[in-house]
Amino acid sequence: xxxxxxxxxxxxxxxxxxxxxxxxxxxxxxxxxxxxxxxxxxxxxxxxxxxxxxxxxxxxxxxxxxxxxxxxxxxxxxxxxxxxxxxxxxxxxxxxxxxxxxxxxxxxxxxxxxxxxxxxxxxxxxxxxxxxxxxxxxxxxxxxxxxxxxxxxxxxxxxxxxxxxxxxxxxxxxxxxxxxxxxxxxxxxxxxxxxxxxxxxxxxxxxxxxxxxxxxxxxxxxxxxxxxxxxxxxxxxxxxxxxxxxx
Numbered sequence: 694x695x696x697x698x699x700x701x702x703x704x705x706x707x708x709x710x711x712x713x714x715x716x717x718x719x720x721x722x723x724x725x726x727x728x729x730x731x732x733x734x735x736x737x738x739x740x741x742x743x744x745x746x747x748x749x750x751x752x753x754x755x756x757x758x759x760x761x762x763x764x765x766x767x768x769x770x771x772x773x774x775x776x777x778x779x780x781x782x783x784x785x786x787x788x789x790x791x792x793x794x795x796x797x798x799x800x801x802x803x804x805x806x807x808x809x810x811x812x813x814x815x816x817x818x819x820x821x822x823x824x825x826x827x828x829x830x831x832x833x834x835x836x837x838x839x840x841x842x843x844x845x846x847x848x849x850x851x852x853x854x855x856x857x858x859x860x861x862x863x864x865x866x867x868x869x870x871x872x873x874x875x876x877x878x879x880x881x882x883x884x885x886x887x888x889x890x891x892x893x894x895x896x897x898x899x900x901x902x903x904x905x906x907x908x909x910x911x912x913x914x915x916x917x918x919x920x921x922x923x924x925x926x927x928x929x930x931x932x933x934x935x936x937x938x939x940x
Contacts, residue, residue: 703832722735722739722920722921722922723916723920726873733771734768734771735747737771742908742916743909743911743913744910744911745911745929747854748854749840749853750784750853751910752854753780753784753789753837753853754777755906756834756836756902758774758777759903759909760829760896760898761777761824761829763899775822776823778798781833786837789833789837790837790838792834792837797827797830797834801825801827801830803822816886829897833893839893843893856907857886860883860912861882861912861938862938863935865911865930865933866937866938866940867926867927868915868918869918870915871917872917879904880904882912883901884900884904887900887903
C-alpha cells in the first residue's frame with residue numbers, strides 16, 4: 694500500500710502539472726482555439742488576418758476562398774490556398790473571367806496524390822489540389838464575370854476594392870470584443886454587402902461569408918481587445934490616412 698508521503702508527492706505533482714497547463718493556456722493567443730499550433734494558420738492569424746487589403750486581386754481572392762470555406766474549415770482552405778492560386782491565375786480577375794467549363798472539368802478530374810504506401814495522403818499532398826466542389830469552383834469564374842459586368846455597367850466606377858470598402862465608408866472598424874464569444878458571425882454591413890452582391894449575380898456570398906472577408910481583410914478588426922494583435926492594429930489605424938471607426 695502506498696505511503697501517505699508518496700500520495701502527498703503525487704498530489705503535489707498533479708497540482709503542479711495542472712497549474713503549468715493553466716499557465717500555458719494563458720500564454721496562448723486567443724485564436725489558439727482555432728489554430729491549435731498549426732504554424733501556417735498561426736502565422737496567418739498573427740500577420741495577415743485583420744491586416745488591410747486594398748487591391749482588386751487580393752479582395753477577389755478572399756471573396757472566393759471564403760466562399761470555398763462554406764461548410765468546411767478555414768484550416769482546410771488555407772492549406773490549399775496555393776493550389777487555388779495556381780488553378781485561378783493568382784486570382785487575376787480578367788484571366789479568371791475568361792476561363793471555361795473545360796477548365797472546371799480539368800480541376801474536377803485532378804487526382805489527390807497518394808503517399809508512398811498508396812493508401813493515405815499526407816498534408817503536403819492534400820495541399821496540391823483544390824476542393825472539388827463544382828458549384829464553388831464555377832462561382833469563382835462567375836464572380837469574376839460579375840465584377841467585369843459591374844464595371845461595364847458603371848456600377849463600379851473605379852475599382853472592385855473601392856466598391857467593397859464603401860460598405861464600411863472606406864474606414865476600418867476597430868471593435869473591442871473582450872472574448873471570442875462576443876464576436877458576431879455577421880453584421881449589418883456584411884448583410885448589406887451580401888445583399889448587393891447577390892443582387893448583381895455573385896454566388897457563395899452570404900452575410901457570414903462577407904463578414905469573414907471583412908474580418909480577414911481589415912474592414913473590421915476583431916482581435917480580442919488588448920491582445921498583442923489588437924494593440925498593433927490600433928497603432929496602425931492611428932497612422933492611417935482617412936481614419937477609422939472605433940466601436
